[in-house]
Amino acid sequence: MTKHLGFLLNIFAIGLFIPGITLPIFSLVMEANAHVGGTQITTEVINKELSLLGTINELWTKDRLLVAIALFIFSVAIPAIKAILVCAAYFITNTQLAKKILNVISAIGKWSMADVFVIAVFLAVLSTNHAETMNHQQFNLFSFQIKLAMSSETLSNVGNGFYYFFAYCILSLLASQLSQYAINKAK
Structure with missing residues (x-):
């Protein structure tokens, strides 16, 4: 019974893995504002929603290869290999071979926890919600005193992909x- 439950949970996990890597894992919006007198000018500098695969692709295209490769290995490749091996162990009738496969999964499992760490660090870096900078300048132009206030605001949110x-x-x-x-119980 436990073997069947483990397999069923693995199938559900695979079902969560696919939207987990394809749906947006975070969104990032950055706006710049300028206040001159009573007028405000706002422009959107960044507005992105990226999935895990989209993030890997963007890192790759921007020549951040080491980060892209690490994110791919720990968040896509190792989890996929692990899921395949759990399925294989379920269908193998040779208990010793299944045990060896599950020992490999146990070793891989330690490495696949790096995906959680990588994602956690990545989201922690982006969790700059409402980080606002403000710079006030005052200058004279043709004997008019002009007050200029420039600010930027960065908002980031966790997307549905993160929860999956x-x-x-x-x-x-x-x-x-x-x-x-x-x-182990079937020895």
């Missing part, structure tokens, strides 16, 4: 633990 990816991480970990428990 987080749920995937939890279910995937639970699925591999249940699968390993079932194989």
Whole structure:
């Protein structure tokens, strides 16, 4: 029964993984404002919603290869390999081979926790909600005194992809633990 539950949770985890990497994981909006006298001029500098795959692609195209590769390996490749191996262990009838596969998954699982760390650090860097800078300048132009206030505001939000990816991480970990428990119990 535990083996079946582990497999079922793995299937649900895969179902969460796909939107977790394709839906926006965060949004970032940056606006710049200028106040001259009583007039305000606002312009949007950045307005992005990126998924995990979109973020990897953008990092790759901007020649931030090491970060793109690390994010891909820890957040896409290792979780996909882990899910495939849990499915393979479920269908293998040879208990010893299934146990070896699950031991590999256990080793990979330690590395796949790096994906959670990478995403957490990435989102922490972007969590600059309402970070506003303000600069006041005063100058004279043709004997008129002009007051200029310039500001920028950055807003970031976690997208739905983050919640799917987080749920995937939890279910995937639970699925591999249940699968390993079932194989160890079947000795």
